[in-house]
Amino acid sequence: MPDSPAADELCVLLKLGEIVLKGRNRQQFEKILHGNIRAAVRDLGVPVDLRQREGVILLRVADGEQRGEAGWAQAAGRIAERMQDVPGIARVCMPLRVAKAPEAISAAAMALTKGTSGTFAVRARRRDKRFPLTSSQLGVLIGREIQEAHGLGVNLSRPDTTVFIEVDQDEVFVFTEGMAAQGGLPVGMSGRGVVLMSGGIDSPVAAYRMMRRGLRCFFLHFSGMPLTGPESIYKAYALVRGLDRFQGGSRLFVVPFGKAQQALKSSGADRLLIVAQRRLMLKTGEALARRLSATALVTGDSLGQVSSQTLTNITALDDAVKLPILRPLIGWDKTEIMAEARRIRTLAISELPDQDCCTLLTPRRVETRARIDDLRRIEVRLDAEDLAEELAAGAHEYRQSESF
Numbered sequence: 001m002p003d004s005p006a007a008d009e010l011c012v013l014l015k016l017g018e019i020v021l022k023g024r025n026r027q028q029f030e031k032i033l034h035g036n037i038r039a040a041v042r043d044l045g046v047p048v049d050l051r052q053r054e055g056v057i058l059l060r061v062a063d064g065e066q067r068g069e070a071g072w073a074q075a076a077g078r079i080a081e082r083m084q085d086v087p088g089i090a091r092v093c094m095p096l097r098v099a100k101a102p103e104a105i106s107a108a109a110m111a112l113t114k115g116t117s118g119t120f121a122v123r124a125r126r127r128d129k130r131f132p133l134t135s136s137q138l139g140v141l142i143g144r145e146i147q148e149a150h151g152l153g154v155n156l157s158r159p160d161t162t163v164f165i166e167v168d169q170d171e172v173f174v175f176t177e178g179m180a181a182q183g184g185l186p187v188g189m190s191g192r193g194v195v196l197m198s199g200g201i202d203s204p205v206a207a208y209r210m211m212r213r214g215l216r217c218f219f220l221h222f223s224g225m226p227l228t229g230p231e232s233i234y235k236a237y238a239l240v241r242g243l244d245r246f247q248g249g250s251r252l253f254v255v256p257f258g259k260a261q262q263a264l265k266s267s268g269a270d271r272l273l274i275v276a277q278r279r280l281m282l283k284t285g286e287a288l289a290r291r292l293s294a295t296a297l298v299t300g301d302s303l304g305q306v307s308s309q310t311l312t313n314i315t316a317l318d319d320a321v322k323l324p325i326l327r328p329l330i331g332w333d334k335t336e337i338m339a340e341a342r343r344i345r346t347l348a349i350s351e352l353p354d355q356d357c358c359t360l361l362t363p364r365r366v367e368t369r370a371r372i373d374d375l376r377r378i379e380v381r382l383d384a385e386d387l388a389e390e391l392a393a394g395a396h397e398y399r400q401s402e403s404f
Helices: 028-042 066-081 102-113 134-152 202-212 231-246 258-266 270-292 309-320 333-341 374-384 382-391
Strands: 014-015 046-051 056-061 089-093 096-098 121-127 161-167 172-175 179-182 192-198 216-222 251-256 396-399
Touching: 014 066, 028 046, 028 056, 056 066, 089 374, 096 102, 102 121, 102 134, 102 161, 102 172, 121 258, 134 161, 179 333, 192 202, 192 270, 202 216, 202 231, 202 333, 216 231, 216 270, 231 251, 231 396, 258 270, 258 374, 258 382, 270 309, 270 374, 270 382, 309 374
Parallel strands: 121 161, 192 216, 216 251
Antiparallel strands: 014 056, 014 089, 046 056, 089 179, 096 172, 161 172, 251 396
């Protein structure tokens, strides 16, 4: 495809967020983001031409001319929709790509504002300083022509319609709106982590927040089987499937935890049972992380939300493993977590009823100030390190293409 457009071309323009603030390693961020973009559109059946520009990424429908105007627009729309879920992208726009000539820019702006009413403003930006008009001169020129042609009023503070013009090296992009995307960093840039996925509201949100910070997440779910049915596994799978749109290629590992819980109860854990079983879960997660070359664990802990999440108990949990435990929700309240779960569309799944393994064999009172020495003595009686390795080795993997 030629670099300079011969005619108006509908394309997808991706605005980058904090990636543009990176220094010498910025190209590494962009390389990973390019791979994630290509993976996100691979199953659409649309050949995509990707071009990196200064602070933006241009996506063109490679066979757009063969599709016709309607097919071209539909393909670009499907690509834009996918891009809204790719971390590392701050905003998604669908501009007309036109030649670097004032008359071509004006024609595109006229077409985009035809049929609009109320007030308008023009925001012009000249990334290519070789262009003969300055940003303000271009804005005034196009604004005057729009006003004369359509009779719209000008409002630079709160316009009903805003025409954006961006002059790049080989072309000009003209558009009237954009869609908010995920922002953050490209998944995979910050390494790998294992998320302890309970099936509740918090852990999916924690996973999303870490994916948005560039962490590729594996998911570990503890079911109550054989003491419970498989319902919690169905929920965990559905949650991972929903979160997969943010990273692709997600992997869910399920550990039947019921017998281990019985062993913990028989070990005399009593009020320490909840903290002791969470330590065992973390040890199992660490054992699985070693197999997956992951270097962190992720939980949905929120300080003080439940009795097992007091500061003393969180300290006791940290003592169970050597890997860092990332807690992106530690300072969030339940209302904030639920709002985020609703936004990323996991809340409805999390609220489905199931028998959570953490509610099995729960003591009447839960220790809020667990002593590490007491927990270690329980683990010695249980051979917790060997048990964790055994549980990790027996984890069953569910991929997104696999059905139950």
